[in-house]
Amino acid sequence: MTDPSNTSAFLRSRRWFDNPDNPGMTALYVERYMNSGITLEELQSGKPVIGIAQTGSDLVPCNRHHLELARRVREGIRDAGGIPMEFPVHPLAEQGRRPTAALDRNLAYLGLVEILHGYPLDGVVLLTGCDKTTPACLMAAATVNIPAIVLSGGPMLNGWWQGQLAGSGTTIWEARKRHAAGEIDYREFMQMVASSSPSIGHCNTMGTALSMNALAEVIGMSLPGCAAIPAPYRERGWMAHATGKRIVEMVHENLRPSDIMTREAFENAVIAASALGGSSNCPIHMIAIARHMGVDHTLDDWHRLGRHIPLLVDCQPAGRYLGEAFYRAGGVPGVLRELLSAGVLKPQARTVTGRTLGENLANVSEPDHDVIRSYSEPLRESAGYVVLSGNLFDSAIMKTSVIDTEFRARFLCDPEQPGVFTCNAVVFEGPEDYHARIDDPGLGIDEHSLLVIRNSGPIGYPGGAEVVNMQPPAALLKRGITVLPTMGDGRQSGTSASPSILNVSPEAARGGNLALLETGDRVRVDLSEYRVDVLISDEVLALRRSQWTPAIAPSQSPWQELHRRTVGQHGQGACMEPATEFIRIIETHGEARDNH
Ligand code: FES
Ligand code: MG
Numbered sequence: 001m002t003d004p005s006n007t008s009a010f011l012r013s014r015r016w017f018d019n020p021d022n023p024g025m026t027a028l029y030v031e032r033y034m035n036s037g038i039t040l041e042e043l044q045s046g047k048p049v050i051g052i053a054q055t056g057s058d059l060v061p062c063n064r065h066h067l068e069l070a071r072r073v074r075e076g077i078r079d080a081g082g083i084p085m086e087f088p089v090h091p092l093a094e095q096g097r098r099p100t101a102a103l104d105r106n107l108a109y110l111g112l113v114e115i116l117h118g119y120p121l122d123g124v125v126l127l128t129g130c131d132k133t134t135p136a137c138l139m140a141a142a143t144v145n146i147p148a149i150v151l152s153g154g155p156m157l158n159g160w161w162q163g164q165l166a167g168s169g170t171t172i173w174e175a176r177k178r179h180a181a182g183e184i185d186y187r188e189f190m191q192m193v194a195s196s197s198p199s200i201g202h203c204n205t206m207g208t209a210l211s212m213n214a215l216a217e218v219i220g221m222s223l224p225g226c227a228a229i230p231a232p233y234r235e236r237g238w239m240a241h242a243t244g245k246r247i248v249e250m251v252h253e254n255l256r257p258s259d260i261m262t263r264e265a266f267e268n269a270v271i272a273a274s275a276l277g278g279s280s281n282c283p284i285h286m287i288a289i290a291r292h293m294g295v296d297h298t299l300d301d302w303h304r305l306g307r308h309i310p311l312l313v314d315c316q317p318a319g320r321y322l323g324e325a326f327y328r329a330g331g332v333p334g335v336l337r338e339l340l341s342a343g344v345l346k347p348q349a350r351t352v353t354g355r356t357l358g359e360n361l362a363n364v365s366e367p368d369h370d371v372i373r374s375y376s377e378p379l380r381e382s383a384g385y386v387v388l389s390g391n392l393f394d395s396a397i398m399k400t401s402v403i404d405t406e407f408r409a410r411f412l413c414d415p416e417q418p419g420v421f422t423c424n425a426v427v428f429e430g431p432e433d434y435h436a437r438i439d440d441p442g443l444g445i446d447e448h449s450l451l452v453i454r455n456s457g458p459i460g461y462p463g464g465a466e467v468v469n470m471q472p473p474a475a476l477l478k479r480g481i482t483v484l485p486t487m488g489d490g491r492q493s494g495t496s497a498s499p500s501i502l503n504v505s506p507e508a509a510r511g512g513n514l515a516l517l518e519t520g521d522r523v524r525v526d527l528s529e530y531r532v533d534v535l536i537s538d539e540v541l542a543l544r545r546s547q548w549t550p551a552i553a554p555s556q557s558p559w560q561e562l563h564r565r566t567v568g569q570h571g572q573g574a575c576m577e578p579a580t581e582f583i584r585i586i587e588t589h590g591e592a593r594d595n596h
Contacts, residue, residue, distance in 0.1 A: 002332055006044070007048065007251065007252045007254075009286070010045065010254070010334055010584075011048060011122050011251070012120065012122050012146065013048070013049040013120040013121065013302050014046070015047075015120070015256070015506040015591065016029040016030075016119075016120035017029055017030050017033075017043040017044055017120060018043070018044040018046075021578070024596075025594050025596060028591070029120065030043050030044075033333075038083065038568075041131070041313045041372060042083060042582065043083070043415050047081055047082055047083050047230075047250040048081075048083070048087065048122040048123055048248055048252070049081045049082070049083045049120050049121055049122050050082045050083065050084050050120070050121070050122065050125060050244070050247050050248060050251070051085055051086075051087060051115070051116065051123070051124040051125070052070050052073055052074065052077075052084055052086040052087070052123065052125045052127065053087065053089050053112060053115075053124055053126050053127055053137055054066060054067070054070060054086050054088050054089060054126070054127055055072075055089045055091075055092065055126075055127050055128060055129065055130070055133040055137070055418065056127060056129070056153070057088065057091055057465075059091040059095065059096060059407070060091045060092060060096070060129075060133070061091040061095075061096070062094065062095070062129050062130035062153070062202040062209065062237075062418050063127065063130050063133060063202070064094065064119060064151050064200065064489070065153055065201065065231055065232075066127040066129065066151075066153050066198040068298060069088055069127070069151070069236065069237065069240045070127065070152065070240075071238045072240035072241045072244065073125050073127075073151060073240045073241070073244040074086070074244065074535045075241055075244065076240065076241040076242060076243060076244020076245040076248075077244040077245070077247065077248055078123075078244075079138065079182075079221065079241075079244070079245055080127065080156055080161070080244070080245040080248035080249060081248055082122075082123075082244075082248035082251070082348075083576065084244070085123045087115060087119075087364050089110040089111065089112055089133070089136070089137070090104060090107055090111045090112075090345075091108075092104055092105065092108050092130060092131075092132040092133045092136060093102075093128065093130060093529075094107050094130050094131040094132065094208070094209070094329055094502050095439070096128065096286050099160065099461060099463065099465065100461065100463035100465055100466070101130075101131065101132045101461060101464065102132060102458070102463030102464045102465075102491070102574070103461070103462045103463030103559070103560065103563055104132065104136075104463070104464070104559075104569065104595065105132040105135060105136045105285075105288075105328035105574075106136075106566075107408060107475055107559055107563070107573075107576065108132070108133075108136040108137075108140075109135075109136045109139045109140050109143075109391065109576075110290075110576070112136065112225070113140045113143050113144055113582075113585070114304070115265075116141070116144040116146060116256045117144050117585060117586065117591075117592055118259075118592045119561060121146065121183065121249040121252045121291060122146065122147070122246070122252060123146055123148065123149075123248070124141065124146060124147070124148045124149075125148075125149055125150075125151055125243055125247050125248045125317065126138070126148055126149065126150045126151065126435060127151055127153065127242060128150050128151070128152050128153065128212075128213055128216065129152055129154075129201075129202040129209060129213070129571060130153075130202050130296060131202075131207070131208035131209050131279075131281065131494070132208075132285075132304055132350075134150070134209070134212040134213055134216055134285070135212060135285035135289055136234035137148040138150070138216060138221060138257075138261075138289045139280075139288055139289050139292045139575075140292075141257045141291075142257050142258075142261060142293035142294075143219075143291055143292045143584070144257065144584075144585060144586060145256050145258050145582070145583055145584040145585075145586060145587065146255050146257075146259075146586070147245055147247060147250040147251045147253075147254070147255055147256055148221070148247075148256075148257050149217040149219075149221065149223070149224035149246060149250060149352045149467065150213070150221045150226070151202060151222065151226065151239065151242075151243040151395045152213035152216065152217075152222060152226055152227050152239055153200075153201075153202055153231050153232035153236075154201050154202070154213075154227075154228070154230050154233070154236050154323070154564050155201050155202055155203065155204040155209070155210050155217045155228070155230055155317075155322070155324075155327075156168060156197060156198060156199045156200065156201035156202065156203070156204040156230070156231060156462045156578060157198050157199040157201070157204065157230055157323075157324060157326075158197050158198070158204060158233075158322045158323075158324050159171065159197060159198050159204065159322070159384040160195060160198075160584075161192050161195040161196070164290035164322065164435055165315070165316070165322055166192065166195045166196040167196055167204055167205035167316035167322050167495065168196045168197050168203040168205055168207070168495060168497025169201075169205055169207050169317075169402075169493050169496070169497045170196075170205050170207075170317045170496070170497065171192060171193055171195070171196035171318045172196070172495075173317075173469065173471070173495070173496050173498070174341055174591075175189050175192045175193050176189075176471060177471050177477055177482055178192075180471065180474045181474060181477040181478050181520050182478065183318050186578075190323050192446070193382075197431060198569070199230075199231065199232050200231045200232055201230060201231025202231070203494075204230075204322040204323040204324070205315060205316040205317055205322060205323075205335055205494075205495045206276055206277050206313065206315040206316065206317065206318065206326075206494070207279055207317070207493060207494035207495035208279040208281040208282070208285075208493070208494035208495075209494075210227065210228075210315075210323060210326075211273060211276060211278035211279040211281075211282050211494055212279070212280065212281075212282065212285055212596050213226075213227040214227040214228070214272065214276055214332050215269045215272060215278070215282060215286060216271060216334075217241055217332045218265075218268050218269050218272040218332060218357075219260065219261055219265040219266065219268065219337065219349070220260040220261075220265055220349055220350060220351060220352060220353075220357060221257070221260060221261065221349030221351075222243070222352065223239060223242055223243055223246060223353065224332075224333050224351070224353065224360045224361075224364075225239070225331055225332065225333055225353060225392055225465075226243070226332075227331060227549040228323060228326050228327040228331030228332060228357070229270070229327055230324050230327055233327075235269060238563075240585070245568060246352060246353070250352060250354075251331075251587055253354060254555075255350075255352070257293065258293065258431055258584060259350055260349075260350050260351060260352060261289065261293045261295065262295065262296050262349060262350070262509045263296065263297060263402035264346035264348065264349040265346075265349045266286060266290045266295060266297040266301070267297075267305055267346055268345050268349055268357065269282075269286050270286075270302050270305045270306040270309075270384070270385075271305060271306065271309050271337060271339055271345060272332070272336065272339065272345075272402070273286075273306065273384075274306040274307070274309035274311070274383060274384030274385065275309055275310065275311065275312040275335055275338070275339055275383070275467050276309075276311055276312070276313045276315070276335060277315060277317070277318030277383065277401040277402070278300055278321060278400075278494070279399075279494025279495075280397060280399045280491065280492055280494060280500075280502050280503070281410075281491055281494050281505075282385075282494075282533065283299060283302045283385060283397055284491070284503065284573055284574055285573070286573075287299065287434065287534065287572065287573035288373070288573030288574065288579070289464060289577050290573075291573055291575055291579045291580060292579060293574070293577070293583070293585070294580065294583040294584065295532075296435055298572075299387050299395055299397070299571050300387065302384070302385045302387060302397070303385065303386055303530070305369060305384075305402070306384030306385050307345065307384040307385065307386050308382050308384065309375075309382070309383065309384045310375065310380060310382065310383055310532070311316075311373075311378055311379040311380040311383035311401045312335055312337045312338055312339075312372055312373045312378050312379065313326065313335060313372055313373075313375075313379075314357075314370070314371050314372075314373065314379055315371075315457065315571070316495070316497075317402055317404050317494075317495055317496060317497035318379070318380075318383075318497065319379055319573075321371050325504055326371060326372075328371075329365030329367050329368035329370070329371035329372045330364070330365070330366075330368060330371075330372055330412070333361060334364065334366075334367030334368075334372045335372055336357065336361055336364075336365070336376055336478075336554065337361055337364045337366070337367065337587050338367065338372065338373075338375050339375065340357075340358065340361055341375070341536030342375035342376075342377075345357065345358075347359075347361070351512070356457025359410055366457060368435045369549065371493075377492060380401060381502035383400050383401035384401070384541070385397050385398070385399055385400070386398050386400055386530055387530065388501060388525075388527075388530050388531065388532050389530065389531065389532070390531045390532040390533040390534075391513060391533045391534060391538075392504070392512070392513045392514050392517065392523075392532055392533065392543070393489075393505060393506065393512055393514055393532070394505055394506065394512075394571060395503075395504075395505050395570075395571040396408060396487070396498070396499055396501045396502060396503055396504040396505070396532065397501075397502050397503050397566060398479070398502065398527070399497065399499065399502075402496075402497045402498065403499040403577065404483075404497065404499075406482065406483060407483055407485075407499055408425040410447065411485060411525075412527065416576065417526075417528075418528060419526060419527035419528035419529065420525065420526045420527070421524075421525055422522055422523065422524045422525070422526070422535070423448055423449055423450035423485055423522070423523055423525070424444075424448055424449050424450065424478075424520060424521070424522060424523075425444055425449075425450050425452050425517055425518070425519060425520065425522075425523050426444075426449050426450065426451055426452065426519050426557075427452045427454065427517055427518060427519045428450040428451070428452065428454070428470070429454065429455055429551065430454070430456055430461060430464060430465075430467075431453070431461075431467040432456045432472055434451075434453055434467070438470070438472075438473050439473045439474055439475070441475070442544070443473075443519070445472065445473050446476070447476070447481050447484070449484055450484070450485045450486070450523050450525075451470045451472075451484050451485070451486045451487070452486070452487050452488060452517060452523075453468055453486070453487075453489075453490060454488060454489050454504075454507070454508035454514050454515060454517075455472060455489070455507075455508050455509075455551065455552055455553075456468070456488055456489055456490030456510055457489035457490060457505070457506075457507025457508065457510070457569070457570065458507065458563075458567045458568070458569060458570060458574045459491060459507060459509040459510055459552065460489065460507055460508060460509035460529070460552050461489075461553075461566045462555070462560045462563050462564055463563070463574075464489075464491050464503075464570060465490045465491070466489065466496075466512050467491075467492070467495045468486050468487070468488035468492040468493050468497035468498075468500045468501075468502050469486060469492040469493065469496040470486050476513075477559035483499075483501075484501075485501070486498060486500040487500065487501035487502075487504065487514075487523075487532070488500070488501070488502065488504060489504040489505070489507035489508050489509075489512065489514055489570075490503075491503055491570070492504075492551060503510075503570035504570075505569035505570045505571035506569050507569060507570070508550075509550055509552045510554065511548070511550065512568065513534075513541060513545075514542055515548055515550070516545060516548060517534055518544075521534050521535070521536060522535040523533070523535070538549060563576075
């Protein structure tokens, strides 16, 4: 470890607080920061100033307990000889923000970049949790590249409904089907859904929140064991304290995101996401983080590395359990231990501990195999993400860990052509159109239909709406047909068990061929060749294109408009483009200039 007494020479905060070459500016910077009771001696002591990026608030209930946890982070920072400075991050509430929280991922990223670059911070603790908070924070940490560490907020406790585990999100999709089929009334519907959210914390299923925080740990950006600790457990407070201490040491060691978020780390994330049965949003966010770090990591890596990885973790939506069981069974270190012994991880990737992933895992005990299966006896073989292409789009993904026996039996069982099915498209122009017409008998939806939704991508429904997991019409649900194939340029909730064809890029609003699809078209899905094609000629497609005009709702706010002008497609991480123009900005573009 670097001698702390040598550190102060390269502390960024000294440019603000202790610059004898410019006493006028130094005075301006220090005098107002002293009003918290911090003394001049402290500000000029050469102690690292550590930001605490606060993503919790009343508007972001999944992260609200970070307001409390931050106290333990501060104590850790103080105990290690640092000075904490907490500040707010633009709110990102997956369940609350209209039209989408995804619209604000890049906005929160932008804001955090400006804070980390423009204020006297030597390192930062990123308080993550709800879906978009984790990628937004990691994208900003990558761009600015000052020492950074993730403290996730942890999943909620188990939810229970009539003696069964009720997982957040997953229960909603289930309850909607039962309500539509007339099995439960409105009151029972509300009770069932509420039962899945029994405490503070983020979603307790392996949805986007738990997946992304698990991957933050996998890529080495949080302390080992952090992601799975349920939010209310005392161990969460212990982890907050340890994280605060560790970031101060990281500043002394000058251990930065670029040392940790390497190509190997992102490859490990693909492997782990597949074994976790992780969210279908993970590829989007991990690609975005990697691109902001300047690491070459694409959707092809997800297909190439992930698709043959087995499903190990028995958590909803791909499996049975929730966050508490995952934690008790061994959490992320337990999964990584299995993957490491199977030889599929890159153990040399460095982590925030200063050690490698392999070194961190040296003393991890065997996980409980009821929840975290061994690599040789998985829940499902070859259960990662596949990347599809064809004459409708350049890329889309399918999360194969959620292909259940019903779907397999109905669509993937043709002995002549395993993995191939052909359906009649029924096209919806967005979620409003879907809700208005899904039960219209005139659409002729039957068990051979493919439900398609468009105008739901990063531009079309700004941010990209989680709407592709469309449920069949009530008439089919009542006949016991609970799933139909679906496809769209939107996303879907990481808590959904629907094996949809997702994140179609380019989206309809960008003029992708999905825009030209018509109800009644035959669409052939070939999961052995990873293709999706509409069975019409190029001439017909060209004719439709000549008659096509984009149909998206107008922007409703300045940011919606700016976002639409700058955002890329899901296949490239839905970043503000050009995403690679500003990489490691302090090194490549310099420190910000004085403000007076
Ligand atoms: Fe916030 Fe799931 S809605 S974590
Ligand atoms: Mg969601």
